Amino acid sequence: MWDSVVLVPAPATKISPKDLETFSAFVLKCKKAKFAVRDRERLRRQGDLRAELEETLEAQKQRELDRVSAQLDRKELGQIEASERGQEILESFDRKVSELRAVFIAADPANHKPREIPDHLVDMITFEPMHDPVTSKNGHSYERATIYEHLKRSPTDPLTRDPLTVNDLRPNFGLRAACEEFWESGASEWIVDW
Template structure:
């Protein structure tokens, strides 16, 4: 049931002023009082979430955004702030999901925040890829260490097996007499194991070198306006594809096709679904492309 909307509105306005002046604690307090006055206004929850993000209160910000979405499931700000909070908590899949949903809402409503939200989508995907890369490289290092350690143990066991003990007249074990031939055999076995370990080390080193080699982004994935990696490409009447956020910003300033200079309206744009899928697949495997 709606509460005192007038009181809530006054508190919200005062909270906005506090927020703009950098008083995030004061803003958060006023937004909380506004919610007490009227807990049916979804904007109050996203405003408090915004303040709580500034205060690094990630879980509380998430709770506010979820409360907002119960009242308004299409709140772009709720998804946008959720993505930021989840990103800070390293919940990368949730961050990507909510950032992508915020971008979809922006695209549908022609929201001017589209470019900003698209940047967040890329950041979420980049951070997710970076995290996966760190875990992958750590696993490779651990695998290399484990395999080399196992090979060293096998080498030692092989060498130990080449000098079996002998028993004296009293039944006591003593090392067998080592001949020059035995020394040669042991040296050969040791060298063979060393060669195997060296070869394995080179394989791992080669894999690491491939990770650091020069990387290139395919031209079809680059937006011709901003020269950034595309997330949501759309195609114009002339057949040229652009990132939705960049072409929409261009059309706000100048309603013409960047290539042909012919009149172009937002309604003339069509999603390039095939290119979008290709960009998504490339970015999933090459998160570094965000910073290209």
Template structure:
């Protein structure tokens, strides 16, 4: 004899299709099952009912990230982060970390494509020069009556030098990215020692990652530097520093995992 049937998210949605929380609950369950498209559909339905649902934007970002839709993942991660800040939600650190992951994965994807395209361009140009060299040598051989062996060798050597210079140009360009793999001190949060995604500034002029300083103030409402009383309402966004961090991260996405 079978027991009573358990209620499922789908049955709840049918019973109360106007409740946005049921869609986010089912979306989160589907994320755990790697049902990305279904999770996205649930998130969109939730956002139709509640456009400012932080959970829906966060879940939608997770699904898009899994599908490698990096631009969409980052857009919804940033939206979730903004809603989280406005609500002073305790999940700020988690969402901030997710924003950084979206930026890093997006940069890694662009970097892979850049490397692949550069490699393809290098191979194509080397092949073109190789064909031109072979043609020049053949023409020199055809005119053997008018040219001695030394002249033909000189022609081949000239083309080999061109090919070598082209290889050197591509080779010299490769290490440039590696030279930037140092994160500047001004971009590092002194509490978590992570790259700052949303820096805020205290009364004393010191900047911290928003999630880190708010978590610190929850435990102890004092300035980490001066030990004077400090409250979340006294923090202000450091827009200039945020712009600098965003610009650095746009060129060096690996720094998100610093």
């Protein structure tokens, strides 16, 4: 039954380099959309965590104030001492909440560079950001290790399908400088989400 299934396109079907570029652009767009969804979820969780921590601090403050009030009722503390302790508890709470908010503000991506990878830094074979880009004779840039592996299997440019050898590749110094700047900007801290 399955013997008649066509596993490859018919010989008359031709895939043009433009089709491959369009497909690569589509894969990159999908990968970026998936990353954006995960990033929004991370931000939502971060907001939930902040609210939960503030509620915990509020509950702790209330327990301490209730304890001071109970000590005052049992006459273990005088009115002035209870008032002073209550004031210390309130000041401590305000300080902790301020510090907590400062930490979350510092961690807020809105206060940092955006977590996105420029298209020109993405290798069109693996769809990962590049470290050591090289340029083919057709002007396409690839990660050196990735294109070397590809050329071991198929001596063609992955996007144009034109013949290509390792000798046809040249270092892309300008793109390499851009890649280094990208990595030095702190991308290694969040790139695992990509």
